[in-house]
Amino acid sequence: xxxxxxxxxxxxxxxxxxxxxxxxxxxxxxxxxxxxxxxxxxxxxxxxxxxxxxxxxxxxxxxxxxxxxxxxxxxxxxxxxxxxxxxxxxxxxxxxxxxxxxxxxxxxxxxxxxxxxxxxxxxxxxxxxxxxxxxxxxxxxxxxxxxxxxxxxxxxxxxxxxxxxxxxxxxxxxxxxxxxxxxxxxxxxxxxxxxxxxxxx
Numbered sequence: 001x002x003x004x005x006x007x008x009x010x011x012x013x014x015x016x017x018x019x020x021x022x023x024x025x026x027x028x029x030x031x032x033x034x035x036x037x038x039x040x041x042x043x044x045x046x047x048x049x050x051x052x053x054x055x056x057x058x059x060x061x062x063x064x065x066x067x068x069x070x071x072x073x074x075x076x077x078x079x080x081x082x083x084x085x086x087x088x089x090x091x092x093x094x095x096x097x098x099x100x101x102x103x104x105x106x107x108x109x110x111x112x113x114x115x116x117x118x119x120x121x122x123x124x125x126x127x128x129x130x131x132x133x134x135x136x137x138x139x140x141x142x143x144x145x146x147x148x149x150x151x152x153x154x155x156x157x158x159x160x161x162x163x164x165x166x167x168x169x170x171x172x173x174x175x176x177x178x179x180x181x182x183x184x185x186x187x188x189x190x191x192x193x194x195x196x197x198x199x200x201x
Contacts, residue, residue, distance in 0.1 A: 001134050002051045004179045006060035048078050051134060064131050074125065077117060078135040085110040086138060093146045104152055111160060114139075118162045122169055133170055140167040141180055146190050 003010050015024055015034050027043035028036045037044040037053065044053050055063040065071045088110055092103040114136070118124055124132030139155070144167070147154045157164045170176055 001137060001176075001179055002054040002063055003058075005063060005129065005134075005175070006054060006058040008054070008058050008060075048075075048082055048131075048135065051131060055131075061128065062130070063134070065125060074131045077114075077124070077132050080110065080113070081132070081135045081139075085114070089138070089143050092152050093143070093150055100152070108153070111139075111155065111163065115160045115162050118166045120162075121166075123166065129170070129173065129175065137170075137180075139163070140170045142186060142190070145183065145186050149187070149190055149194060 013023070015021060017034070020032060024034065024036065025032055027038060028034075028045045031045065035045070035047055035050060037050045039053075039057070044050050051063060065074055085107070088103055088107040092100060092107045095103050117132075123129050124136065144154055146152070153159070155163050155167065171180075
């Protein structure tokens, strides 16, 4: 998403995480996970680090705010999304019973903070898509799909009106529409995963 925002041409290599390639293990031997950005033969890993690297390396629309305070706050919220909100969301969607209830409560707590942060804004960074919007992409896109499939409470106009409005703005922007996989493709992928998890229980 960040490369597209900067207008940078790149080659995308899809990784089978159930059978990790030698290429992935070579360029990310520490965490052995995606994403990995390979630039001039050098690997950069971890989503937020990659986004900042892209912003500093290529010209184009700024992804991080120019103001030092706003930039620091954007990093703070992006870290919350990456280290707290995303894990809670993943656990809420892929757990069951009491464990799901517990994980969903934690998720809703994190979303409440984001609800306040986005209030009165079109995007997290203001009028244009920036670091936080890219970091929160998983909320606007795949969480809604998985949540509907597994029965986790979605983000609606009633419970999170500001986040709901942001999701509409974000997913309906022409830039995002052009660069996200089709919903029906994701539904098929997630249904297959849910079925596989059900069969292993």
